[in-house]
Amino acid sequence: MQKRVSLKDIANKVGVSIALVSYVINGQEKEKRVGAEVVKKIREAAEELNYQPNQIARSLRMKSTKTIGLIVADIANPFFGHLARIIENEASNQGYTVIFGSSDEDQFKSESLINTLSNRQVDGFIIVPTEGTIGQIRELAKKKTPFVLVDRYFPEINASHVVLDNYRATYDATVQLINEGYRNISLCAYELDLIHMKERIRGYREAMQYNNLAENLHLVEIRPEHYKEDIGKAFDEIVAVQKESRALIFATNALSVYGLYCIQKKSLKIPKDIAFFGFDGGESFDLFDPPLSFVQQPLEEMGKESFNVLLNLINGSSKITQVMLSPALIVRNTVNT
Amino acid sequence: MQKRVSLKDIANKVGVSIALVSYVINGQEKEKRVGAEVVKKIREAAEELNYQPNQIARSLRMKSTKTIGLIVADIANPFFGHLARIIENEASNQGYTVIFGSSDEDQFKSESLINTLSNRQVDGFIIVPTEGTIGQIRELAKKKTPFVLVDRYFPEINASHVVLDNYRATYDATVQLINEGYRNISLCAYELDLIHMKERIRGYREAMQYNNLAENLHLVEIRPEHYKEDIGKAFDEIVAVQKESRALIFATNALSVYGLYCIQKKSLKIPKDIAFFGFDGGESFDLFDPPLSFVQQPLEEMGKESFNVLLNLINGSSKITQVMLSPALIVRNTVNT
DNA sequence: CTGAAAGCGCTTACAG
DNA sequence: CTGAAAGCGCTTACAG
Numbered sequence: 128m129q130k131r132v133s134l135k136d137i138a139n140k141v142g143v144s145i146a147l148v149s150y151v152i153n154g155q156e157k158e159k160r161v162g163a164e165v166v167k168k169i170r171e172a173a174e175e176l177n178y179q180p181n182q183i184a185r186s187l188r189m190k191s192t193k194t195i196g197l198i199v200a201d202i203a204n205p206f207f208g209h210l211a212r213i214i215e216n217e218a219s220n221q222g223y224t225v226i227f228g229s230s231d232e233d234q235f236k237s238e239s240l241i242n243t244l245s246n247r248q249v250d251g252f253i254i255v256p257t258e259g260t261i262g263q264i265r266e267l268a269k270k271k272t273p274f275v276l277v278d279r280y281f282p283e284i285n286a287s288h289v290v291l292d293n294y295r296a297t298y299d300a301t302v303q304l305i306n307e308g309y310r311n312i313s314l315c316a317y318e319l320d321l322i323h324m325k326e327r328i329r330g331y332r333e334a335m336q337y338n339n340l341a342e343n344l345h346l347v348e349i350r351p352e353h354y355k356e357d358i359g360k361a362f363d364e365i366v367a368v369q370k371e372s373r374a375l376i377f378a379t380n381a382l383s384v385y386g387l388y389c390i391q392k393k394s395l396k397i398p399k400d401i402a403f404f405g406f407d408g409g410e411s412f413d414l415f416d417p418p419l420s421f422v423q424q425p426l427e428e429m430g431k432e433s434f435n436v437l438l439n440l441i442n443g444s445s446k447i448t449q450v451m452l453s454p455a456l457i458v459r460n461t462v463n464t
Numbered sequence: 465m466q467k468r469v470s471l472k473d474i475a476n477k478v479g480v481s482i483a484l485v486s487y488v489i490n491g492q493e494k495e496k497r498v499g500a501e502v503v504k505k506i507r508e509a510a511e512e513l514n515y516q517p518n519q520i521a522r523s524l525r526m527k528s529t530k531t532i533g534l535i536v537a538d539i540a541n542p543f544f545g546h547l548a549r550i551i552e553n554e555a556s557n558q559g560y561t562v563i564f565g566s567s568d569e570d571q572f573k574s575e576s577l578i579n580t581l582s583n584r585q586v587d588g589f590i591i592v593p594t595e596g597t598i599g600q601i602r603e604l605a606k607k608k609t610p611f612v613l614v615d616r617y618f619p620e621i622n623a624s625h626v627v628l629d630n631y632r633a634t635y636d637a638t639v640q641l642i643n644e645g646y647r648n649i650s651l652c653a654y655e656l657d658l659i660h661m662k663e664r665i666r667g668y669r670e671a672m673q674y675n676n677l678a679e680n681l682h683l684v685e686i687r688p689e690h691y692k693e694d695i696g697k698a699f700d701e702i703v704a705v706q707k708e709s710r711a712l713i714f715a716t717n718a719l720s721v722y723g724l725y726c727i728q729k730k731s732l733k734i735p736k737d738i739a740f741f742g743f744d745g746g747e748s749f750d751l752f753d754p755p756l757s758f759v760q761q762p763l764e765e766m767g768k769e770s771f772n773v774l775l776n777l778i779n780g781s782s783k784i785t786q787v788m789l790s791p792a793l794i795v796r797n798t799v800n801t
Numbered sequence: 802c803t804g805a806a807a808g809c810g811c812t813t814a815c816a817g
Numbered sequence: 818c819t820g821a822a823a824g825c826g827c828t829t830a831c832a833g
Binding site: 480481482483484496497498499502521523524525526527 | 819820822824825826827
């Protein structure tokens with residue numbers, strides 16, 4: 128690495144103090160009443176030496192790094208990748224930079240990530256919290272670190288969050304299928320102690336109950352670490368037990384995609400043999416023949432809102448903002464015709 | 465933000481100098497021969513106050529941030545998302561943190577990203593370079609900033625890079641289709657002045673020529689900003705002109721996915737009506753019925769190699785490493801049976 | 802209008 | 818074995 132030029136280099140070249148150079152570089156020459164001639168000389172020298180400010184030094188002095196930490200479950204997952212992209216754009220527009228990390232839904236990785244990024248003095252966090260991390264989040268709140276939870280949150284903690292109305296997502300999807308005439312509707316969801324999953328399950332459950340289909344309730348709980356195995360078993364069971372009017376709702380994108388794979392493997396036809404309702408879009412849903420129905424999350428809003436809420440917190444607001452976004456149902460020829 | 469505890473706080477509490485505290489926090493108590501009693505007291509105080517080092521201060525002093533900058537075209541694109549994830553893991557294992565940015569294939573965004581990250585004193589860069597950024601890359605080289613190019617590179621610049629053997633990728637895919645009996649083989653590629661695309665085109669071209677199919681050469685050049693329109697047109701033409709033995713190779717994942725969409729729209733059957741060869745895996749390729757053939761990139765290697773090459777550079781090596789990775793052909797029932 | 806100086810939180814030669 | 822001090826590159830009250 129070549130030595131970078133500092134304020135001092137400019138000051139020496141022009142023959143003034145570092146303070147003056149700092150003022151003009153930061154555009155404060157008016158407030159600080161720097162002489163016009165001096166301003167000009169400093170500008171020229173800065174240009175000539177191609178001065179670039181050292182943000183690390185600035186951060187140390189200002190106690191603000193203009194950096195945020197983004198902790199998602201897995202940046203390679205398109206849902207989080209998209210979210211990251213939207214947050215990146217918002218951040219960049221506001222002069223912020225983002226450091227990211229993937230927790231892999233692992234509480235220890237989450238903890239290590241939070242520590243690492245805290246030590247790097249990020250101004251705040253956007254976090255997709257993982258099972259077992261409620262203590263870590265409480266700790267952040269206690270330290271008054273600005274943060275917003277996204278996608279999921281902890282009802283026990285009074286903190287800012289931006290999430291989908293998960294209850295409505297599966298409630299609406301279930302009702303949609305019921306209206307299309309399906310009766311044997313199953314929900315494939317993760318066995319997970321996180322609010323977003325609980326809510327998705329509750330939405331399905333209540334939609335079935337309110338429509339007098341309580342006895343047809345069929346909740347398939349999938350262990351995240353064995354999802355392929357568990358989905359496979361569930362399929363065997365569904366095919367063996369339910370003989371008609373079958374419909375399957377999936378509570379996450381990964382489950383949807385693997386479910387689709389199983390449907391193909393079993394040579395079941397959608398919607399003739401079984402109806403399908405996925406979660407989150409995805410290229411496969413469009414390419415499928417016929418195109419598939421799914422719950423669509425307002426990703427753009429989710430990303431923008433979460434950054435903006437965080438920015439307020441960083442700027443000193445102590446107002447807690449909790450946003451619940453509406454899902455959209457993308458309904459396509461699922462109808463059992 | 466609560467005030468963080470500093471070395472000084474510990475020093476005051478224990479009643480020793482900051483230097484001693486620094487030594488024991490950094491595990492240098494042996495080399496610096498700190499008294500056993502003092503070590504113990506400092507350890508306890510650090511624990512009690514829950515001391516966390518300020519990496520910004522450390523970075524300023526050490527002139528190393530243990531941070532790398534990752535510039536990809538778009539983190540929301542699964543190819544880059546996966547790559548980012550692999551790099552994140554490697555980096556994290558070595559105590560590095562990653563700041564990312566998406567260039568959107570835009571040279572101005574690329575420049576601004578490089579500047580921003582440079583000012584934040586990243587120790588080095590991993591860059592997926594974009595058309596028109598050769599000057600920016602030259603500039604980095606001139607400043608002796610450690611960097612490695614990935615996915616693409618500039619043959620005019622002697623710098624480290626890790627890329628796919630793009631020539632072989634399309635060469636092999638083309639030969640595969642020829643061996644399967646196809647004659648009217650087209651390649652859909654971007655009209656782009658970047659080596660990876662040029663090489664993919666050359667691979668296709670030479671495979672056709674060496675197999676005496678030069679007259680059947682049909683290169684469809686797609687404008688990146690109008691890819692949907694252009695692919696649509698290409699399809700109309702292919703369907704109108706070629707009557708049999710049709711096969712289509714796509715030079716990127718996005719092109720493959722949209723091409724698939726068009727094939728569906730036109731109700732063409734794979735492989736009966738047209739054979740398909742995609743680029744990069746993707747869930748849709750597995751879900752398709754029948755599963756589709758594609759060129760697979762060794763993403764894991766690409767990510768790991770690029771980080772390791774960068775790490776060497778950061779650690780002072782001036783050796784330029786250029787790695788070309790082999791593609792794998794995932795061949796499935798494309799055969800025209 | 803301008804400069805000398807303190808200080809952000811560290812690390813590290815140097816002196817004793 | 819331990820401490821005082823310089824310095825990384827900035828910003829910013831303060832004095833003149």
